[in-house]
Amino acid sequence: xxxxxSPQAVILREGEDAVINCSSSKALYSVHWxxxxxxxxPVFLMILLKGGEQKxxxxxxxxxxxxxxxxxxxxxxxxxxxxxxxxxxxxxNAGNMLTFGGGTRLMVKP
Amino acid sequence: DAGVIQSxxxxxxxxxxEVTLRCKPISGHNSLFWYRQTxxxxxxxxxxxxxxxxxDDSGMPEDRFxxxxxxxxxxxxxxxxSEPRDSAVYFCASRLGQVQGYTFGSGTRLTVV
Numbered sequence: 586x587x588x589x590x591s592p593q594a595v596i597l598r599e600g601e602d603a604v605i606n607c608s609s610s611k612a613l614y615s616v617h618w619x620x621x622x623x624x625x626x627p628v629f630l631m632i633l634l635k636g637g638e639q640k641x642x643x644x645x646x647x648x649x650x651x652x653x654x655x656x657x658x659x660x661x662x663x664x665x666x667x668x669x670x671x672x673x674x675x676x677x678n679a680g681n682m683l684t685f686g687g688g689t690r691l692m693v694k695p
Numbered sequence: 696d697a698g699v700i701q702s703x704x705x706x707x708x709x710x711x712x713e714v715t716l717r718c719k720p721i722s723g724h725n726s727l728f729w730y731r732q733t734x735x736x737x738x739x740x741x742x743x744x745x746x747x748x749x750x751d752d753s754g755m756p757e758d759r760f761x762x763x764x765x766x767x768x769x770x771x772x773x774x775x776x777s778e779p780r781d782s783a784v785y786f787c788a789s790r791l792g793q794v795q796g797y798t799f800g801s802g803t804r805l806t807v808v
Contacts, residue, residue, distance in 0.1 A: 587737075615793075615794075617796055617797070619796075619797075625801075626786060626799035626800060626801050626802055627738070627786075627797075627799050628799070629796030629797060629798065630796075631796070632794065632795070632796050634794060672738065674797075681726055681743065681745060681750070681790075681793055682728065682740055682743050682750075682751060683728075683740070683797065684740065685730075685737060685738040686737075687737050688737060
């Protein structure tokens with residue numbers, strides 16, 4: 586079953602922060618986050634594994650609450666280059682394959 | 696490293712024709728995935744292979760779709776006969792291990808007229 590992402594779209598000014606949420610109805614082994622720019626392929630950002638953890642690089646970080654089967658992606662002090670569509674992908678205990686959410690379209694304006 | 700290589704980048708074909716999409720995964724990656732992306736349905740998993748063996752093809756829409764991975768460096772997705780509703784961007788992705796992210800190819804934009 587497809588994870589649910591919220592919000593569906595967000596518009597920011599440069600320097601503002603954003604949070605994107607991903608929620609699943611089933612137990613999860615891992616959560617992935619990807620960013621896709623228009624006309625391009627999705628690009629891997631980070632993976633969070635069961636055990637509950639928080640990760641980050643640069644000004645993008647994420648958390649994973651396995652009890653709630655939820656993950657959040659945090660973008661701080663956003664830059665124009667952060668614009669794109671963000672997808673979470675969830676992996677259940679059974680397998681190796683990702684089920685992607687519907688995506689969150691992020692637009693950062695000057 | 697050249698990344699995941701897909702061909703062709705664009706394909707326009709007439710309804711009823713056979714279409715073959717090709718993918719070369721990153722050397723050493725042992726899992727390969729085929730996804731389809733449309734505005735209406737988002738990113739859908741079609742099939743995935745582990746060590747060249749098909750593991751889950753439950754996402755393949757119907758018998759018109761078939762996929763093969765004859766060796767670790769090559770996979771094909773075939774649609775025969777093609778229909779207009781097959782129009783989409785088809786992505787191939789590969790992965791080294793279960794705690795690694797996917798690397799996607801540039802995709803094949805298929806248009807069936």
